[in-house]
Amino acid sequence: MTAATHDEHHAGPPSSFLDRWLFTTNHKDIGTLYLLFALLMFFVGGAMAMVIRAELFQPGMQLVDPYFFNQMTTMHALVMIFGAVMPAFVGLANWMIPIQIGAPDMALPRMNNWSFWILPFAFAIMLATFLMPGGALAGGWTMYPPLMLQHGMAFPFAIFAIHLLGISSIMGAINVVATILNMRAPGMTLMKMPLFVWTWLITAYLIIAVMPVLAGAITMLLTDQYFGTSFFSAAGGGDPVMYQHIFWFFGHPEVYIMILPAFGIVSAIIPTFARKPLFGYSSMVYAVASIAFLSFIVWAHHMFTVGMPLAGELFFMYATMLIAVPTGVKVFNWIATMWRGAMTFETPMLFAIGFVILFTIGGLSGIMLAIAPADYQYHDTYFVVAHFHYVLVTGAVFSLFAAAYYWLPKWTGHMYDERLGKWHFWLSVITVNVLFFPQHFLGLAGMPRRIPDYAVQFTEFNMISSIGGFAFGLSQLIFVWVVIKCIRGGEKATDQVWEGARGLEWTLSSPPPYHSFTTPPKIESSAGLEGSPR
Amino acid sequence: MVAIEHDDEQCERCFVLQPGSGAQWRATMMVFALIALTCLGVAVSLALAGYWLILPFAGVEVMVLYWALHASALRAAQREVIWIGTSEVKVQKGRKRPEQQWLFQRVWTEVHLEPSGHPWYPSRLSLRSRGQEVDIGGFLQENERVALARELKRFIGPMAAPGRGV
Numbered sequence A: 001m002t003a004a005t006h007d008e009h010h011a012g013p014p015s016s017f018l019d020r021w022l023f024t025t026n027h028k029d030i031g032t033l034y035l036l037f038a039l040l041m042f043f044v045g046g047a048m049a050m051v052i053r054a055e056l057f058q059p060g061m062q063l064v065d066p067y068f069f070n071q072m073t074t075m076h077a078l079v080m081i082f083g084a085v086m087p088a089f090v091g092l093a094n095w096m097i098p099i100q101i102g103a104p105d106m107a108l109p110r111m112n113n114w115s116f117w118i119l120p121f122a123f124a125i126m127l128a129t130f131l132m133p134g135g136a137l138a139g140g141w142t143m144y145p146p147l148m149l150q151h152g153m154a155f156p157f158a159i160f161a162i163h164l165l166g167i168s169s170i171m172g173a174i175n176v177v178a179t180i181l182n183m184r185a186p187g188m189t190l191m192k193m194p195l196f197v198w199t200w201l202i203t204a205y206l207i208i209a210v211m212p213v214l215a216g217a218i219t220m221l222l223t224d225q226y227f228g229t230s231f232f233s234a235a236g237g238g239d240p241v242m243y244q245h246i247f248w249f250f251g252h253p254e255v256y257i258m259i260l261p262a263f264g265i266v267s268a269i270i271p272t273f274a275r276k277p278l279f280g281y282s283s284m285v286y287a288v289a290s291i292a293f294l295s296f297i298v299w300a301h302h303m304f305t306v307g308m309p310l311a312g313e314l315f316f317m318y319a320t321m322l323i324a325v326p327t328g329v330k331v332f333n334w335i336a337t338m339w340r341g342a343m344t345f346e347t348p349m350l351f352a353i354g355f356v357i358l359f360t361i362g363g364l365s366g367i368m369l370a371i372a373p374a375d376y377q378y379h380d381t382y383f384v385v386a387h388f389h390y391v392l393v394t395g396a397v398f399s400l401f402a403a404a405y406y407w408l409p410k411w412t413g414h415m416y417d418e419r420l421g422k423w424h425f426w427l428s429v430i431t432v433n434v435l436f437f438p439q440h441f442l443g444l445a446g447m448p449r450r451i452p453d454y455a456v457q458f459t460e461f462n463m464i465s466s467i468g469g470f471a472f473g474l475s476q477l478i479f480v481w482v483v484i485k486c487i488r489g490g491e492k493a494t495d496q497v498w499e500g501a502r503g504l505e506w507t508l509s510s511p512p513p514y515h516s517f518t519t520p521p522k523i524e525s526s527a528g529l530e531g532s533p534r
Numbered sequence B: 001m002v003a004i005e006h007d008d009e010q011c012e013r014c015f016v017l018q019p020g021s022g023a024q025w026r027a028t029m030m031v032f033a034l035i036a037l038t039c040l041g042v043a044v045s046l047a048l049a050g051y052w053l054i055l056p057f058a059g060v061e062v063m064v065l066y067w068a069l070h071a072s073a074l075r076a077a078q079r080e081v082i083w084i085g086t087s088e089v090k091v092q093k094g095r096k097r098p099e100q101q102w103l104f105q106r107v108w109t110e111v112h113l114e115p116s117g118h119p120w121y122p123s124r125l126s127l128r129s130r131g132q133e134v135d136i137g138g139f140l141q142e143n144e145r146v147a148l149a150r151e152l153k154r155f156i157g158p159m160a161a162p163g164r165g166v
Helices: A017-021 A027-055 A066-101 A109-131 A154-182 A195-226 A240-257 A260-274 A281-297 A299-306 A310-322 A324-338 A347-370 A372-378 A382-412 A418-444 A456-488 B025-048 B054-076 B142-155
Strands: B002-007 B012-017 B079-084 B088-094 B098-105 B110-114 B124-129 B132-136
Touching (some): A027 A066, A027 A382, A027 A456, A066 A109, A066 A195, A066 A382, A154 A195, A154 B054, A260 A281, A260 A347, A260 A382, A347 A382, A347 A418, B098 B132, B110 B142
Antiparallel strands (some): B002 B012, B079 B088, B088 B098, B110 B124, B124 B132
């Protein structure tokens, strides 16, 4: 054989720490690296959020100067999106997709290693911009020109870091597509795949489709600044508003990139703890695909106030509202799955139910924002901040917690501390609402986002929100302790772990062998696959 | 998975090893076409509007995607054939046709199964003779590899007289 496979590289255990973690091509190792990196970035981005909430605790300037405050809001978003949520989902994909489809590993293990190890370097560059003259990016994560072009040294470095993050995401997505299409076990047809795998296939499609758009847009910013082009420079005949169109053509699918895998996770957990098959598997698949399609034709709802023809506003308004249909199908199916099920409420299920309820609140405020005339009032207010945090924190992040609790016993071979898990859930679910719900009222009352100071009438709700923020941040330390405790030991987990769990991952030992299925299992029927028809 | 064919009259036995995979190249290409169409369609539209810098990124990405799908599909088509004749053992590896071949003397060949040092890692199965060694069944499941080794040892090696047990 001319080309060595990764299996042969692992004929024996790695001789050193570096071999194990730096040069690993094993999907479980790389998944673990992604998840730990995401957790670290969650706290880095969280620390920035704490600075923001501390500054907003009272009106007036308290702790930081306005420019640093703007750096915090910008970098908080970039770190949470590209450093925490996306890598966490890629980590889950790495861990779970091969063992859910009966593959020995990801299709391209070396590419997998690169796609992870690009991340720490990209973030080192990104975070190093804080130390550069002029500080880090402060114009918002959307990087609109001409404001973006007024930055100091941070600008080209941040663009370079975002390019690296994009390359990492694309390599991860290509690997997911190749793995799902070429490495499924015999008999594992597409419509027998667990929903987590389906949602990731569609997510990977979205990533591959829109990442070049982001790469091109920020490269054009760079050439406008340093090479004399005028893509977005009005003075040179360019159009700064076109940047907004191009950015949001990437940006809106990006939102779904951060939420579709969450749908897959919840679709795995709810049937397990309801002890019932998932209601409407096929409709779930079609709903996810519909959401992905619609995500390409709704971008301009982020910029209703920029000035568009009435026909354009109407089109984007109605197209956005259409998303409620497939999303409603999903919520209906989750509820129908729970209906008359023999439900138990272990921590993963609590987070999954929390997701369904709170994500729906985020979805409903999204419909309010989709109404173009109403959006003129809500635009760029704290209402928007509340909306997308309900979607991304109680949506994406809660699903990640649910996934971590659900699969931790499988990954580590130990049961996590259920009592601490429940403490984590209840503290999180209470404090996250204290943190974000008042922001709806602030937004409706007219408090703009991305400002370090505000009028005194907003004080009480800001104080409540900040207290919720600090408490939510502290609550997450419980999660860290649960994970550490679970890795170090605890009650031995069975292979099945959860009574109602179905799927190939539960046929493996806990923890699974280093190479899961060196020869794929035969899938005789769809029976037993969680989140898929039985 | 392992398939065994044998011809008792000719004292021949043939083991065909292949990775099990549900891959279908046609379906893979349909998904590739959908992704490429979306990606390049958007990039070309924006290029026509003057924002051409998206196109090279999209082009490179689609090429890398094709390479990734092709490379992983080729791996799924990998085959190893171990042919045991009266006096010879022939190992062939390749995809659609034999790309590499090793020839051993049947009685002077050893079937070597090296257990892994850790339960996380797979064992290593090889045939070796006179300084020549070839790994086989790297993609098999552990119990399949052990069973294959046991089966091969019945026919290959100093104690496997030609024709014995065939």
